[in-house]
Amino acid sequence: MMKLEPFKIRTEEQGSEYVMYLEGELDLAAVPQLQCALEHVLKRKDIALVLNLRNLTYIDSTGIGVIVSILKTRDGLRAPFYVQEIPAKVKRLFDLTGISGYIKEGAGA
Amino acid sequence: MKAVQLHIPAHADQIDLVRICLYGIASKLGFEYEDIEDMKVAVSEACSNAVLHGGHSGEGMIKVTFHHDDQALVIQVHNEGSPFVLEGAGLASTPLGGAAVSELQAGGLGIYLMEALMDKVEVFPTSEGTDVWLTKYRQ
Numbered sequence: 001m002m003k004l005e006p007f008k009i010r011t012e013e014q015g016s017e018y019v020m021y022l023e024g025e026l027d028l029a030a031v032p033q034l035q036c037a038l039e040h041v042l043k044r045k046d047i048a049l050v051l052n053l054r055n056l057t058y059i060d061s062t063g064i065g066v067i068v069s070i071l072k073t074r075d076g077l078r079a080p081f082y083v084q085e086i087p088a089k090v091k092r093l094f095d096l097t098g099i100s101g102y103i104k105e106g107a108g109a
Numbered sequence: 110m111k112a113v114q115l116h117i118p119a120h121a122d123q124i125d126l127v128r129i130c131l132y133g134i135a136s137k138l139g140f141e142y143e144d145i146e147d148m149k150v151a152v153s154e155a156c157s158n159a160v161l162h163g164g165h166s167g168e169g170m171i172k173v174t175f176h177h178d179d180q181a182l183v184i185q186v187h188n189e190g191s192p193f194v195l196e197g198a199g200l201a202s203t204p205l206g207g208a209a210v211s212e213l214q215a216g217g218l219g220i221y222l223m224e225a226l227m228d229k230v231e232v233f234p235t236s237e238g239t240d241v242w243l244t245k246y247r248q
Contacts, residue, residue: 002132004125025128028157029121058128060150061222062157065215068205075210089146096225097218098205 005057009037017107018047023055026063034066042073048080050107059090064097071102082107110176110183117156119169119188124156127173131184134175138182138247147226148245152184154219155241159188163238181228184243187235 007030010021018041026034041049049070067083074081083103086094094100115130117123128149135145152173159171172187205213223230229244 002129004129025125027121027124027153028160029124031121058149060153060157061215061218064218068213068215071210072213093150093222096222102205102210102213 007033009034011037011041013047016047017050018044019050019052021052021055023057025058026056026066027058027060028062031062031066034063038066038070042070043077043079045077045079048082048107049074050082050084052084053087053090054085056087056090059093061097064093064099067099067103071099080104080107110178112177113175115173115175117171117173119160119163119171121157121160123171124153124160127152127156127171130173131175134177135182138177140182140245140247144245144248148182148184148243151223151226151230151243152186154223155184155186155243158219158241159186159239163188179247181244181246183245186241186243188238188240 005024007022007024007026010023012019012021020037020041022034024030041047051067051070070081082105084106086105091100094103113130113134115127117126131148131152132145135148140148156171156173163169163171169189172189174185174187176183176185205218220230223241223243227243228246229242231242233240233242
């Protein structure tokens with residue numbers, strides 16, 4: 001059965017990496033929560049920003065739009081940004097939209 | 110075609126209910142897991158558009174009708190607010206690619222995904238809003 005999994009963010013700063021673990025469903029309703037959590041780290045140049053998507057069960061264009069804006073901000077600052085542990089169904093949407101070509105996978109963990 | 114209807118307030122935090130309902134109906138009809146996942150994203154895109162561009166001030170409703178027969182599941186998303194045009198609708202909306210990172214645009218990704226994930230996507234302005242029809246054929 002499909003479970004309703006509320007969107008949650010857990011963060012961990014390990015050395016020079018700031019890892020955000022995204023869990024549950026990232027849709028239009030969850031975007032403000034993610035933007036809020038990003039606010040104080042998005043422009044930090046002293047860390048590598050990492051999104052860990054291992055427990056992300058859903059994403060659509062609204063969530064992908066946030067990742068596009070992270071990519072643009074980090075690129076403009078020449079600050080590192082990585083995405084790791086992308087589930088297959090999320091990867092499929094990244095491939096379809098073309099954002100895969102801009103995402104650097106990996107780092108740490 | 111038989112039809113099941115769901116009315117939700119036009120709020121972002123109600124869209125998950127449409128996915129739950131879609132999951133139930135599509136599973137019962139015997140759709141494959143991948144097709145159900147595709148339809149979940151497509152119907153959410155249509156609902157997100159209705160919430161974002163519907164033009165109603167918190168009072169509006171979104172009416173989702175799941176029409177089905179032995180050929181297809183057709184999901185009709187009716188937005189009762191003022192009519193809107195989906196960005197890129199009917200045009201060759203293209204995914205990200207080929208551009209420098211600084212030139213990336215997230216606009217239009219929703220309609221692109223609907224078209225990529227469904228067999229047919231139609232958008233009709235109506236006298237009282239907008240109808241998006243999403244079709245997935247049964248294998």
